[in-house]
Amino acid sequence: MSQAAERLRLLSGHLDRHAAVLRAAPTSTQTVTHSYPHRFRYSLDNSLLTPEQRQFYEENGFLLIKNLVTEDDVNKFRKAFERICLKEVSVPGLVVMRDVAIAKSEFVPDQKAVSKIQDFQEDPELFRYCTLPQILKYVECFTGPNIMAMHTMLINKPPDAGKKTSRHPMHQDLHYFPFRPVDRIVCSWTAMEKVTRQNGCLVVLPGTHHGTLLVHDYPEWEGGVNKMYHGVRDYDPNHPRVHLEMEKGDTVFFHPLLIHGSGMNQTEGFRKAISCHYASGDCYYIDVKGTTQENIANEVKEIAERRFDAGDISFQDSWAFRGRLVQGERVSM
Secondary structure (H helix, E strand, O other): OOHHHHHHHHHHOOOOOOOOOOOOOOOOOOOOOOOOOOOOOOOOOOOOOOHHHHHHHHHHOEEEEOOOOOHHHHHHHHHHHHHHHOOOOOOOOOEEEEOOOOOOOOOOOOOOOEEEEEOOOOOHHHHHHHHOHHHHHHHHHHHOOOEEEEEEEEEEEOOOOOOOOOOEEEEOHHHHOOEEOHHHEEEEEEEOOOEOOOOOOEEEOOOHHHOOOOOEEOOOOOOOOOOOOOEEOOOOOOOOOEEEOEOOOOEEEEOOOOOEEEOOOOOOOOEEEEEEEEEEOOOEEOOOOOOOOHHHHHHHHHHHHHHOOOOOOOHHHHHHHHOEEEEOOOOOO
16 A cells, blocks of 8 residues: 555544545545644534544545445435336426436336436435435535535446446536535535445545636547536646545535546446535525636526526526525525
Protein backbone atom coordinates (compact mmCIF):
# COMPACT_ATOMS: atom_id res chain seq x y z
CA MET A 1 0.00 0.00 0.00
CA SER A 2 1.35 3.43 -0.91
CA GLN A 3 1.96 6.14 1.67
CA ALA A 4 -0.97 8.10 0.24
CA ALA A 5 -3.39 5.19 0.64
CA GLU A 6 -2.06 4.45 4.11
CA ARG A 7 -2.67 8.05 5.22
CA LEU A 8 -6.20 7.81 3.82
CA ARG A 9 -6.80 4.58 5.73
CA LEU A 10 -5.60 6.09 9.00
CA LEU A 11 -7.69 9.24 8.55
CA SER A 12 -10.86 7.35 7.68
CA GLY A 13 -10.70 5.59 11.03
CA HIS A 14 -11.22 8.96 12.73
CA LEU A 15 -14.06 10.31 10.60
CA ASP A 16 -16.98 9.90 13.00
CA ARG A 17 -18.57 8.00 15.80
CA HIS A 18 -20.67 6.12 13.24
CA ALA A 19 -17.57 4.38 11.89
CA ALA A 20 -17.51 6.05 8.50
CA VAL A 21 -14.95 4.25 6.37
CA LEU A 22 -13.33 4.97 3.01
CA ARG A 23 -11.69 2.40 0.79
CA ALA A 24 -9.12 3.68 -1.63
CA ALA A 25 -6.97 2.05 -4.23
CA PRO A 26 -3.21 2.34 -3.77
CA THR A 27 -3.23 5.02 -6.49
CA SER A 28 -5.88 7.09 -4.73
CA THR A 29 -5.30 10.49 -3.18
CA GLN A 30 -4.16 11.33 0.29
CA THR A 31 -6.74 13.32 2.26
CA VAL A 32 -4.71 14.91 5.01
CA THR A 33 -6.32 16.80 7.85
CA HIS A 34 -4.54 19.91 9.08
CA SER A 35 -5.47 22.20 11.95
CA TYR A 36 -9.15 23.13 12.14
CA PRO A 37 -10.11 26.43 10.55
CA HIS A 38 -11.53 29.15 12.75
CA ARG A 39 -14.66 29.07 10.63
CA PHE A 40 -16.11 26.22 8.60
CA ARG A 41 -17.47 27.25 5.21
CA TYR A 42 -19.15 24.08 3.98
CA SER A 43 -21.02 22.80 7.04
CA LEU A 44 -23.10 24.34 9.80
CA ASP A 45 -22.79 24.22 13.56
CA ASN A 46 -24.86 21.50 15.22
CA SER A 47 -24.33 18.61 17.58
CA LEU A 48 -24.23 15.86 14.94
CA LEU A 49 -20.98 16.22 13.02
CA THR A 50 -17.72 15.95 14.89
CA PRO A 51 -14.96 18.51 14.24
CA GLU A 52 -13.08 15.75 12.41
CA GLN A 53 -16.03 15.09 10.11
CA ARG A 54 -16.51 18.77 9.38
CA GLN A 55 -12.82 19.19 8.64
CA PHE A 56 -12.85 16.18 6.34
CA TYR A 57 -15.79 17.58 4.35
CA GLU A 58 -14.19 21.03 4.38
CA GLU A 59 -11.05 19.71 2.73
CA ASN A 60 -12.43 16.92 0.54
CA GLY A 61 -16.05 17.81 -0.32
CA PHE A 62 -17.62 14.48 0.67
CA LEU A 63 -18.41 12.45 3.76
CA LEU A 64 -19.18 8.72 3.87
CA ILE A 65 -21.49 7.41 6.60
CA LYS A 66 -21.63 3.67 7.08
CA ASN A 67 -24.87 1.68 7.41
CA LEU A 68 -27.14 4.73 7.45
CA VAL A 69 -30.14 3.26 5.60
CA THR A 70 -31.58 -0.03 6.83
CA GLU A 71 -31.62 -3.17 4.71
CA ASP A 72 -35.40 -3.30 5.05
CA ASP A 73 -35.79 0.18 3.57
CA VAL A 74 -33.36 -0.56 0.73
CA ASN A 75 -35.29 -3.72 -0.14
CA LYS A 76 -38.56 -1.76 -0.22
CA PHE A 77 -37.04 0.82 -2.57
CA ARG A 78 -35.85 -2.00 -4.82
CA LYS A 79 -39.33 -3.52 -5.00
CA ALA A 80 -40.82 -0.13 -5.86
CA PHE A 81 -38.28 0.18 -8.67
CA GLU A 82 -39.13 -3.28 -9.99
CA ARG A 83 -42.83 -2.39 -10.10
CA ILE A 84 -42.04 0.65 -12.20
CA CYS A 85 -39.90 -1.40 -14.60
CA LEU A 86 -42.67 -3.98 -14.94
CA LYS A 87 -45.11 -1.11 -15.64
CA GLU A 88 -47.30 -2.20 -12.75
CA VAL A 89 -47.52 1.44 -11.67
CA SER A 90 -47.50 4.73 -13.53
CA VAL A 91 -45.74 7.61 -11.79
CA PRO A 92 -46.54 11.14 -12.99
CA GLY A 93 -43.48 13.07 -14.13
CA LEU A 94 -41.16 10.07 -13.88
CA VAL A 95 -38.31 9.95 -16.40
CA VAL A 96 -37.18 6.47 -17.44
CA MET A 97 -33.72 6.26 -19.03
CA ARG A 98 -32.16 3.36 -20.93
CA ASP A 99 -28.52 2.73 -21.74
CA VAL A 100 -27.78 3.57 -25.37
CA ALA A 101 -25.97 0.27 -25.94
CA ILE A 102 -27.89 -2.20 -23.82
CA ALA A 103 -30.03 -4.92 -25.37
CA LYS A 104 -30.78 -7.22 -22.45
CA SER A 105 -33.00 -6.42 -19.53
CA GLU A 106 -33.65 -6.67 -15.83
CA PHE A 107 -37.29 -6.65 -14.74
CA VAL A 108 -38.31 -5.25 -18.15
CA PRO A 109 -40.51 -7.39 -20.41
CA ASP A 110 -39.68 -5.46 -23.60
CA GLN A 111 -35.94 -6.30 -23.35
CA LYS A 112 -34.86 -2.68 -22.87
CA ALA A 113 -32.97 -2.28 -19.62
CA VAL A 114 -33.81 0.68 -17.44
CA SER A 115 -30.49 2.24 -16.49
CA LYS A 116 -31.95 5.08 -14.40
CA ILE A 117 -35.18 6.64 -13.26
CA GLN A 118 -35.37 10.34 -12.40
CA ASP A 119 -37.95 12.57 -10.76
CA PHE A 120 -39.68 9.92 -8.66
CA GLN A 121 -41.08 12.55 -6.29
CA GLU A 122 -44.66 11.40 -7.05
CA ASP A 123 -43.95 7.80 -6.03
CA PRO A 124 -44.75 7.60 -2.30
CA GLU A 125 -42.42 4.69 -1.55
CA LEU A 126 -39.36 5.91 -3.42
CA PHE A 127 -39.81 9.49 -2.23
CA ARG A 128 -39.82 8.18 1.33
CA TYR A 129 -36.03 7.86 0.87
CA CYS A 130 -35.83 11.66 0.65
CA THR A 131 -37.67 12.03 3.96
CA LEU A 132 -35.79 9.44 6.05
CA PRO A 133 -34.95 11.10 9.40
CA GLN A 134 -31.44 9.65 9.45
CA ILE A 135 -30.77 11.18 6.02
CA LEU A 136 -32.28 14.57 6.83
CA LYS A 137 -30.34 15.01 10.06
CA TYR A 138 -27.12 14.87 8.04
CA VAL A 139 -28.52 16.99 5.20
CA GLU A 140 -29.37 19.71 7.73
CA CYS A 141 -25.67 19.95 8.56
CA PHE A 142 -25.13 21.35 5.05
CA THR A 143 -28.39 23.07 4.10
CA GLY A 144 -29.74 24.31 7.43
CA PRO A 145 -33.22 23.50 8.82
CA ASN A 146 -35.25 24.43 5.72
CA ILE A 147 -34.77 21.54 3.32
CA MET A 148 -36.02 21.07 -0.23
CA ALA A 149 -35.68 17.75 -2.08
CA MET A 150 -34.84 18.97 -5.59
CA HIS A 151 -33.67 16.04 -7.70
CA THR A 152 -34.36 12.34 -7.24
CA MET A 153 -32.70 9.40 -8.97
CA LEU A 154 -32.44 5.63 -8.75
CA ILE A 155 -29.47 4.43 -10.78
CA ASN A 156 -29.51 0.89 -12.16
CA LYS A 157 -26.07 0.73 -13.78
CA PRO A 158 -26.25 -2.13 -16.29
CA PRO A 159 -23.53 -4.59 -17.18
CA ASP A 160 -21.44 -2.92 -19.85
CA ALA A 161 -22.38 -4.12 -23.33
CA GLY A 162 -18.84 -3.66 -24.63
CA LYS A 163 -19.28 -0.04 -25.67
CA LYS A 164 -18.20 1.42 -22.30
CA THR A 165 -21.52 3.29 -22.15
CA SER A 166 -22.13 2.20 -18.55
CA ARG A 167 -19.53 4.79 -17.53
CA HIS A 168 -20.67 8.15 -16.21
CA PRO A 169 -18.32 10.97 -17.26
CA MET A 170 -16.64 13.09 -14.63
CA HIS A 171 -18.92 16.03 -13.86
CA GLN A 172 -20.11 18.55 -11.29
CA ASP A 173 -23.75 18.35 -10.27
CA LEU A 174 -24.05 22.14 -10.07
CA HIS A 175 -23.95 22.16 -13.88
CA TYR A 176 -27.60 21.04 -13.79
CA PHE A 177 -28.85 23.38 -11.04
CA PRO A 178 -30.06 26.99 -11.58
CA PHE A 179 -30.12 27.78 -7.87
CA ARG A 180 -27.65 29.10 -5.34
CA PRO A 181 -25.82 29.49 -2.99
CA VAL A 182 -23.76 26.49 -3.95
CA ASP A 183 -22.61 25.68 -0.40
CA ARG A 184 -26.20 25.12 0.77
CA ILE A 185 -26.74 22.27 -1.70
CA VAL A 186 -25.81 18.65 -0.99
CA CYS A 187 -26.39 15.20 -2.46
CA SER A 188 -27.10 12.02 -0.54
CA TRP A 189 -26.19 8.84 -2.47
CA THR A 190 -27.00 5.46 -0.93
CA ALA A 191 -25.72 2.08 -2.12
CA MET A 192 -28.56 -0.41 -2.60
CA GLU A 193 -26.08 -3.30 -2.67
CA LYS A 194 -22.34 -3.77 -2.40
CA VAL A 195 -20.65 -1.23 -4.68
CA THR A 196 -17.13 -1.96 -5.90
CA ARG A 197 -14.70 -0.83 -8.56
CA GLN A 198 -15.76 -3.86 -10.59
CA ASN A 199 -19.43 -2.83 -10.80
CA GLY A 200 -18.76 0.88 -11.21
CA CYS A 201 -18.50 2.65 -7.86
CA LEU A 202 -18.41 6.42 -7.54
CA VAL A 203 -15.05 8.05 -8.25
CA VAL A 204 -14.41 11.46 -6.66
CA LEU A 205 -11.64 14.02 -7.00
CA PRO A 206 -11.18 15.26 -3.42
CA GLY A 207 -10.90 19.00 -2.94
CA THR A 208 -12.30 19.99 -6.34
CA HIS A 209 -15.30 21.58 -4.59
CA HIS A 210 -12.95 24.47 -3.81
CA GLY A 211 -12.91 25.35 -7.51
CA THR A 212 -15.46 26.88 -9.85
CA LEU A 213 -18.11 25.42 -12.14
CA LEU A 214 -16.34 24.18 -15.27
CA VAL A 215 -17.55 23.89 -18.86
CA HIS A 216 -19.57 20.69 -19.46
CA ASP A 217 -20.69 18.97 -22.65
CA TYR A 218 -21.18 15.49 -24.06
CA PRO A 219 -17.90 13.56 -24.09
CA GLU A 220 -16.68 12.34 -27.46
CA TRP A 221 -16.82 8.63 -26.69
CA GLU A 222 -16.61 6.03 -29.43
CA GLY A 223 -19.51 3.98 -28.04
CA GLY A 224 -21.75 7.00 -27.60
CA VAL A 225 -23.05 8.52 -24.40
CA ASN A 226 -26.36 8.43 -22.58
CA LYS A 227 -28.78 11.36 -22.73
CA MET A 228 -28.00 14.18 -20.28
CA TYR A 229 -24.65 12.62 -19.34
CA HIS A 230 -22.61 15.80 -19.69
CA GLY A 231 -18.99 15.72 -18.58
CA VAL A 232 -16.36 18.25 -17.56
CA ARG A 233 -14.54 19.42 -20.67
CA ASP A 234 -11.23 20.30 -19.08
CA TYR A 235 -9.98 18.92 -15.79
CA ASP A 236 -6.66 17.53 -14.67
CA PRO A 237 -6.78 13.75 -15.38
CA ASN A 238 -3.82 13.34 -13.05
CA HIS A 239 -5.69 14.80 -10.07
CA PRO A 240 -5.62 12.19 -7.26
CA ARG A 241 -8.89 10.30 -6.99
CA VAL A 242 -10.77 8.13 -4.51
CA HIS A 243 -12.90 5.13 -5.43
CA LEU A 244 -15.83 4.94 -3.00
CA GLU A 245 -16.48 1.26 -2.42
CA MET A 246 -19.57 0.91 -0.24
CA GLU A 247 -21.76 -1.68 1.44
CA LYS A 248 -25.52 -1.87 1.16
CA GLY A 249 -27.05 1.03 3.11
CA ASP A 250 -23.86 3.13 3.20
CA THR A 251 -24.46 6.76 2.24
CA VAL A 252 -22.11 9.43 0.93
CA PHE A 253 -22.92 13.14 1.13
CA PHE A 254 -21.11 15.41 -1.31
CA HIS A 255 -20.85 19.01 -2.48
CA PRO A 256 -22.30 19.98 -5.91
CA LEU A 257 -18.94 21.30 -7.18
CA LEU A 258 -17.10 18.06 -6.36
CA ILE A 259 -15.93 16.46 -9.61
CA HIS A 260 -17.11 12.86 -9.67
CA GLY A 261 -18.25 10.09 -11.99
CA SER A 262 -18.31 6.31 -12.16
CA GLY A 263 -16.59 3.59 -14.12
CA MET A 264 -17.90 0.74 -16.21
CA ASN A 265 -19.92 -2.08 -14.69
CA GLN A 266 -17.71 -5.05 -15.51
CA THR A 267 -19.90 -7.59 -13.73
CA GLU A 268 -22.96 -9.50 -14.92
CA GLY A 269 -25.31 -7.86 -12.42
CA PHE A 270 -26.95 -4.45 -12.20
CA ARG A 271 -25.49 -1.94 -9.72
CA LYS A 272 -28.18 0.03 -7.89
CA ALA A 273 -28.06 3.23 -5.87
CA ILE A 274 -30.69 5.76 -4.82
CA SER A 275 -30.01 9.45 -4.38
CA CYS A 276 -31.50 12.85 -3.74
CA HIS A 277 -30.10 16.35 -4.17
CA TYR A 278 -31.20 18.74 -1.47
CA ALA A 279 -31.10 22.53 -1.28
CA SER A 280 -31.87 24.97 1.47
CA GLY A 281 -35.38 26.38 1.29
CA ASP A 282 -33.62 29.73 1.48
CA CYS A 283 -31.81 29.19 -1.82
CA TYR A 284 -32.86 31.25 -4.84
CA TYR A 285 -33.02 30.78 -8.60
CA ILE A 286 -30.58 32.43 -11.00
CA ASP A 287 -30.63 33.17 -14.72
CA VAL A 288 -28.03 30.96 -16.43
CA LYS A 289 -28.25 32.66 -19.82
CA GLY A 290 -24.78 33.51 -21.06
CA THR A 291 -23.10 31.14 -18.57
CA THR A 292 -21.55 27.69 -18.92
CA GLN A 293 -24.94 26.23 -17.93
CA GLU A 294 -26.79 27.58 -20.96
CA ASN A 295 -26.33 24.36 -22.95
CA ILE A 296 -27.98 22.17 -20.32
CA ALA A 297 -30.69 24.78 -19.75
CA ASN A 298 -31.61 24.70 -23.44
CA GLU A 299 -31.63 20.91 -23.48
CA VAL A 300 -33.84 20.64 -20.39
CA LYS A 301 -36.18 23.33 -21.71
CA GLU A 302 -36.58 21.47 -25.01
CA ILE A 303 -37.30 18.16 -23.29
CA ALA A 304 -39.75 19.70 -20.82
CA GLU A 305 -41.71 21.49 -23.53
CA ARG A 306 -41.92 18.27 -25.55
CA ARG A 307 -42.96 16.13 -22.60
CA PHE A 308 -45.65 18.49 -21.37
CA ASP A 309 -46.69 19.74 -24.82
CA ALA A 310 -46.30 23.31 -23.66
CA GLY A 311 -44.22 26.29 -24.65
CA ASP A 312 -42.07 28.73 -22.71
CA ILE A 313 -41.08 26.46 -19.81
CA SER A 314 -37.99 28.01 -18.26
CA PHE A 315 -35.06 26.09 -16.80
CA GLN A 316 -35.95 27.51 -13.39
CA ASP A 317 -39.61 26.51 -13.77
CA SER A 318 -38.64 22.91 -14.48
CA TRP A 319 -36.82 22.75 -11.13
CA ALA A 320 -39.46 24.62 -9.15
CA PHE A 321 -42.02 22.09 -10.40
CA ARG A 322 -39.97 19.13 -9.15
CA GLY A 323 -38.90 20.53 -5.80
CA ARG A 324 -40.60 19.24 -2.66
CA LEU A 325 -40.34 20.61 0.87
CA VAL A 326 -39.25 17.87 3.29
CA GLN A 327 -38.41 19.91 6.38
CA GLY A 328 -38.95 23.45 7.66
CA GLU A 329 -40.20 26.22 5.36
CA ARG A 330 -40.08 26.81 1.61
CA VAL A 331 -38.78 30.37 1.79
CA SER A 332 -37.71 31.29 -1.73
CA MET A 333 -37.47 28.03 -3.71
